[in-house]
Amino acid sequence: MPAYKRILIKLSGEALMGDDQFGINRATMVRMVREVHEVTQLGCEVAVVIGGGNIFRGVAGGSVGMDRATADYMGMLATVMNSLALADTMRQEGMTARVMSAIAIDQVVEPYVRPKALQYLEEGKVVVFAAGTGNPFFTTDTAAALRGAEIGAEIVLKATKVDGVYTADPKKDPAATRYTNISFDEAITKNLQVMDATAFALCRDQKLPIKVFSIFKSGALKRVVLGEDEGTLVHV
Numbered sequence: 001m002p003a004y005k006r007i008l009i010k011l012s013g014e015a016l017m018g019d020d021q022f023g024i025n026r027a028t029m030v031r032m033v034r035e036v037h038e039v040t041q042l043g044c045e046v047a048v049v050i051g052g053g054n055i056f057r058g059v060a061g062g063s064v065g066m067d068r069a070t071a072d073y074m075g076m077l078a079t080v081m082n083s084l085a086l087a088d089t090m091r092q093e094g095m096t097a098r099v100m101s102a103i104a105i106d107q108v109v110e111p112y113v114r115p116k117a118l119q120y121l122e123e124g125k126v127v128v129f130a131a132g133t134g135n136p137f138f139t140t141d142t143a144a145a146l147r148g149a150e151i152g153a154e155i156v157l158k159a160t161k162v163d164g165v166y167t168a169d170p171k172k173d174p175a176a177t178r179y180t181n182i183s184f185d186e187a188i189t190k191n192l193q194v195m196d197a198t199a200f201a202l203c204r205d206q207k208l209p210i211k212v213f214s215i216f217k218s219g220a221l222k223r224v225v226l227g228e229d230e231g232t233l234v235h236v
């Protein structure tokens with residue numbers, strides 16, 4: 001039995017590169033989709049927000065010195081590409097997915113309309129939210145918090161490159177230790193960078209818990225959804 005009826009999964013864009021320098025690694029994408037498929041088969045309603053770091057890295061050199069808002073719009077468009085690729089992979093794996101974009105690109109993808117998204121979820125379709133929040137100066141983590149709150153998700157699952165929230169960045173400090181549980185206030189006060197402060201603050205205000213776990217660990221997503229001990233729970 002899944003521990004949650006409706007969840008919002010934030011998939012790292014950067015993780016999509018796999019071992020490549022940038023772009024979408026096919027095998028990695030398929031593996032991620034199969035993990036999501038498993039939780040839909042448990043009977044969970046699933047919405048997804050995917051980042052854009054994998055594509056944006058490939059063009060970051062050209063964005064040096066660029067106006068921040070323009071670079072951010074490029075980042076949002078990168079998430080649209082990832083969302084389309086993700087939904088198509090889902091289709092190939094036998095799932096039904098719908099992409100909804102926060103930025104109007106009518107010929108390419110349908111716009112985000114909240115009641116429509118709710119309808120898709122009730123029908124058991126996976127909804128992929130593209131283009132982040134539609135605003136520069138935000139991140140896809142904040143988009144995950146925002147959409148999670150809007151659709152009434154019980155939890156935001158951040159599938160990232162590390163297996164939880166640590167006392168310090170584990171990539172820089174090998175002595176860092178992982179929390180099993182941490183409150184929003186503590187994560188914010190200690191300035192733990194695994195998610196940005198805007199996303200943390202929004203989830204805290206909405207009393208929407210976040211689970212941080214590794215996207216590279218096979219079966220971790222399913223374990224989280226089954227309520228088993230995995231990653232770090234950030235709670236009110």
Ligand SMILES: Nc1ncnc2c1ncn2[C@@H]1O[C@H](COP(=O)(O)OP(=O)(O)O)[C@@H](O)[C@H]1O
Pocket residue numbers: 011012013014015051053141159160161162164165166167168169170171192193194195
């Ligand atoms: N206290 C911390 N605990 C865990 N990870 C941290 C911490 N501080 C910084 N990080 C870094 O945050 C990164 C994950 O955040 P982010 O860049 O938003 O990834 P993504 O959006 O691609 O999932 C990790 O790769 C990790 O190195």
Ligand SMILES: O=c1ccn([C@@H]2O[C@H](COP(=O)(O)OP(=O)(O)O)[C@@H](O)[C@H]2O)c(=O)[nH]1
Pocket residue numbers: 011012013014015050051052053054056071072073074075076078079131132133134135136137138139140141142143
């Ligand atoms: O609401 C949003 C969401 C994303 N972005 C831009 O899109 C990029 C890609 O998203 P993110 O870095 O969160 O993806 P990930 O870290 O998961 O690869 C960000 O760096 C921002 O430049 C934005 O401007 N507004």
